[in-house]
Amino acid sequence: MEVKLFSSGLKVSKLSYFWSSHKRNMCEDGKAKTRVLFCGPHFPASHNYTKEYLHNYPFVQVDDLPFDSVPRxxxxxxxxxxxxxxxxxxxxxxxxxxxxxxxxGVGLEGIDIAAATNHGIRVARIPSGKTGNAASCAEMAIYFMLGLLRKQNEMQIAVRLKKLGEPIGDTLFGKTVFILGYGNIGIELAKRLRPFGVKILATKRNWPSYVPNGFSSTEPKSQNGTQEDWVDEKGCHEDIYEFAKKSDIVVCCLTMNSETAGTINKNFLSSMRKGGLLVNIARGGLLDYKAVYESLESSHLGGLGIDVAWTEPFDPDDPILKFPNVLLTPHVAGVTESSYRSMAKVVGDVALQLHSGKPLTGIEYAN
Structure with missing residues (x-):
């Protein structure tokens, strides 16, 4: 029976496959490799940069798998x-x-954190303030503001029609900007907006030194001030409608969760000034699609700049793109060489720490 077993090509093939597979998953010291899984085809730089960072550490394996293969x-x-x-x-x-x-990155809304906790699995995000991700997103918000104010789409039409001196755009100088969600991205945005000569309003759930009903000052703010100094008027979530009434531009920087989903709804949009601009660099689910569409159609909303959408990848035939005052980018606000290299290092370092049994650093736990 023994001779028959090993004389079978099929048996040898299966045994060889088992040992070759086992060898691939083991280190030279006999310890199992630490394996890192990236899910899906989108945001390819994330796994490519992580693989590159870990190139000299063969005991850590980095794979990217199609969505359909992940459950298996x-x-x-x-x-x-x-x-x-x-x-x-x-x-x-x-x-x-x-x-x-x-x-x-930061958003964890796609993970069932309770289920992970029940199975003894930790869940974590990479804090945006230390990787350059927040700064990259803040720069994208300014790109949208300037693009909408200067009528980027209409300028491209004018170029094709060989027209000069039109359309008439507007300046960021003198505008009131409402940062909805003053976290890491909001802070970086306020710091960069200050030199443009704007008035900055901001809301967050908890301020270190919050004065009810906000505060205002006629004194010019310093670009080198503290995080709170960059804001002219502070408020909490209950103040968002009041702040929307005062603003020329609203920038949504909220964290997406069950409480914030659909925050930009019909009531919020109707409270904005007619012709006001809306920018979203956070998550698509923060905006009520129907309400935004109707506000654009009625011309109450003067322009929309979004890096995130209701469904992703975004439908290039979506009716909302018929409006000339809509700017859309493919979820790339935080996708920069600087931020992605920094986040690849965080993921790589975490893998190395896990493999060696050291405490995991550079991440923020959610459970």
């Missing part, structure tokens, strides 16, 4: 970087080897 193969990995995939309880239950689920 997730059990082989120690760390999962979700990117734009939603990890529900069914998928998480299959992650029997998983130690950590993390986002290549």
């Amino acid at each position: 193969l997730i059990g082989n990995y120690d760390i999962c970087v979700v990117k734009s995939m939603r990890l529900n309880s069914d998928v998480i239950a299959r992650a029997t080897r998983m130690k950590l689920i993390m986002q290549y």
Whole structure:
């Protein structure tokens, strides 16, 4: 029987495959490799830069898998970087080897954190303030503001029609900008807006030194002041409608969760000044699509700049793109060489720390 077993080509093939597969998953010292999974085809620089960072560490394996393969193969990995995939309880239950689920950035709304906790898996984000991600997003917000004020789409039409001196745009100077959600991105945005000569309003749930009903000052703010000095008037979430009435431009920088979903709704939009501009660099679900569409159609909303959408990838035939005062980018606000290299280092360092049994640093836990 023994001779017959090993004389079978099929048996030898299966045995060889087992040992070659086992060898690929083991280090020279006999210890299992630490395996990092990136989910899905989008945001390719995230896994490419991480692979590059870990190139000299063969005991850490980095893979990117199609969405459809993740449920079947997730059990082989120690760390999962979700990117734009939603990890529900069914998928998480299959992650029997998983130690950590993390986002290549901040947003964790696609992860069932309760399910991960029940299965003993930690969930974490990469803080945006230390990687350059917040700064990159803030710069994109300014790009949208300037593009809408200067009528970027109409300028391209004028070029094609060989027209000069039109359209008539507007300046950012003298405008009132409402930063809805004064977190890391909001702080970086306020700092960059100050030299433009704007008035800055901002809301957040908790300020270190909050004065009810906000505060205002006629004194010019310093570009080198503190995080709070960059804001002319502060408020809490209850003040968002009042602040919308005072603003020429609203920039949505909120964290997406069950409480903030649909914050930019019909009531909010109707409270904005006629002709006001709306910019969203956070998450698409913060905006009520129908309400935004109707506000653009009635010309109450003067322009929309979005880096994130209701469905992603964005439908290039979406009716909202018929409006000349809509600017759309493909979720690239934080996708810069600087921020992505920094976040690749965080993911790589976490993998190295996990492999060596050291405490994980550079991340912020959500459970």
